[in-house]
Amino acid sequence: MSTTGTTVTTIETKTTGTMTTPLKEVAQDLPLPTIGEPVIEVHNLSKRYGRNIVHQHLNLEIRRGEIVTLVGGSGSGKTTLVRQILGLEKPTSGTIKMFGENISTIDPEHARLMRTRTGMLFQQGALFSSLTVFDNIAQPVRELGKVPTALLRDIVMLKLEMVGLPCKHASKMPAALSGGMIKRVGLARAIVLEPELLFLDEPTAGLDPRSSDEVVELISMLHRALGLTVVLVTHDLDAMVALSTRVAVLAERRVLVAAPVEEAASVDHPFIREYFLGMRGRRALQALPPDRRAKLPPAALAPAAVGYKPW
Template sequence: MVPDEDVGPPVVEITGLWTKFGRTVVHQDLNLQIYGGEILTIVGGSGTGKTVLLRQMLGLERPARGCVRVFGEDISEADADQLRRMRNHWGMLFQQGALYSALTVFDNIATPLRELRALPEDVIRDAVLLKMHMVGLGIEHANKMPSDLSGGMIKRASLARALALEPQLLFLDEPTAGLDPDLSDAFVALIQSLHRELGLTVVMVTHDLDTLFALSTRVAVLAEKHVIAVGPTRDVLEVDHPFIKQFFLGARGQRALEVLDETEAANESEKQEDGK
């Protein structure tokens, strides 16, 4: 399914992409478009190259063949200076947070701002505290080291750093991995709120079906070296493919779908009440 024409050109456009490791072909003529304002979730079995694809969108790896355009620029051909400039327009939340262990929370979040070498320290301080507030991280944690933080706090600090440069595009790699259900639900709600308030385009890789159903505008399924299905979650569920049946329609998927159905029913009821 392709979004309506009035959404404009894709923010990320991948065409004819091949990924090889030695003689092993991971992606072959893979095509994918990601549009402004959506949350697109990439799923696939082990070895389908989900995280590799994310790294190629970030310019951290180059495909063997094909084109990866981000904001209209071919990132697969960009030099170091072009990549540095382009990276100011996106943020990345890594699976384990990837905070610098020798820096405080404050300095971790400040790092992207300081790397610009253009902002006075008082402006950086205000920006860091604002980002901490945005992600629900109290200023009392500013001088803590990452080793002093809980898993949920690490996620929030990492998200604040990813948002430091006010990006248009946010990449999430397993954003709720390692969190207990309550913390996972709270983090999902935070991402929903930031997506809505900041108008972000989000690209996410996750195995967690509750997170996928709660957040995704569209889902792209990787299998057989291609994107075999892409569209709204319920449309993807209708695709007759063994991986889709296994991943979405097993016991975990059924439970997550029940929660989704209940949430949608509650939202519809609220709309009807508001309309009275």
Template structure:
């Protein structure tokens, strides 16, 4: 299910890395006595694809939800597009949200709405789009994510997992956002569908000049897409750098995650130029990892 867009932008250059669009400073998040983040700092620049990784309970999705304004930090500041999200009024917050799109882990489609109405929902919330133009926009978004227009009348229950994620992406880009947030974008997909979805995200990144922030535990997705990887550990962002630099950091989670069998297999998929920057441990034979993947 390859989107025509994938072929159209294959030779198009990556978006230029520019100014900072997300700035998180001294962030602390508590739930009662449970401290999830403590004095956390995090930046994202326009045009990047930043992957957030970390162990279970490290607060990856919680960080994303705070940036989106779905949760409030206990202390610290979050600036998006240069604006402090705690200082803006409801109308400014609404306009800011229109510049951001979100794909939730399971798609989060409205089960009582058709594919068409799910994608149209953000446009209808604006209340300014004529119905005829709205139809054209929805069909264009379906085409961009590689779904035939005949799927517009289907209900979510009739869709495969991969199709649900594509509809979720179509809805996320309905308002032509500048920022796209992805929560475990390839979770639940088989290897072929996962590879196709990675290609789709890459194509949208190029075609729309998107800045992408994604939470993922999938090493292949992280390596294939990310320009930088932010590692959450010890209640903070331990490091945020290209994956070949992250792999050099001497920390128990990083060594286990990036230099184990699965990590080595994923890292050895990097280009020769980037592989040359990896630590020697990452270049050890990954034949055991290949056998492990084949057995799955």
């Protein structure tokens, strides 16, 4: 059972740890998680490396149950922001709160426990090449302390099935996996401790269109079934449109706007026009449901096959 905020989801298991009902069937009739209280609060954040200023007076709030996508050009500081939220880097100034706690002032033990409430999928999967699939997924559980062998096996096998991989893959080494399978194993490891907050760094990067669509569907199912709050970093416009509750646009060292994608695309700013209203952006935006598509600016509705410039 996973309990996160106001969402409680039960996934029945057999004694073997496998799901009696596939996750897709469990999730398809579930509503989206209820948007709740802030779980991440970034206030007046500045970050510099020597003379290079990455963030300056940046503000961002992410609420429980959301999927917030961080978008921006190369060098806009998306990954740097995530690293600061996770406590891997310290801000030059400003504050970051996670679950209501200022992460720069909590003691190391409290910080360790807080990290167990988060999961992270790295861009290339970041699997340990010398460990099997089973041991890669089991690693975060083992780091918490001794867990009975049978229970650990049930946990790992359940997470494998939740991400759509048969348990027979548990004994494989990462080198024997396809790109899509590596992403799924990385996701299984990211959710093995049943986190409340999930960070995804370019989850569809390097995948073919079919595998990319499958990963997007999987993220959506996990979001519903586990009541997750998700922070997504991606250049994949289709994934952004399909998944995002809100989009946070990073430019000029700050968050220009954090809003539903149809509202963000309406902001009159050079980067936003270039990013959302170019050919690829229009094609992605025009996949929105009709009620949301009706809120797009007229320029976003121009034929996606035409190299149209809205300025």
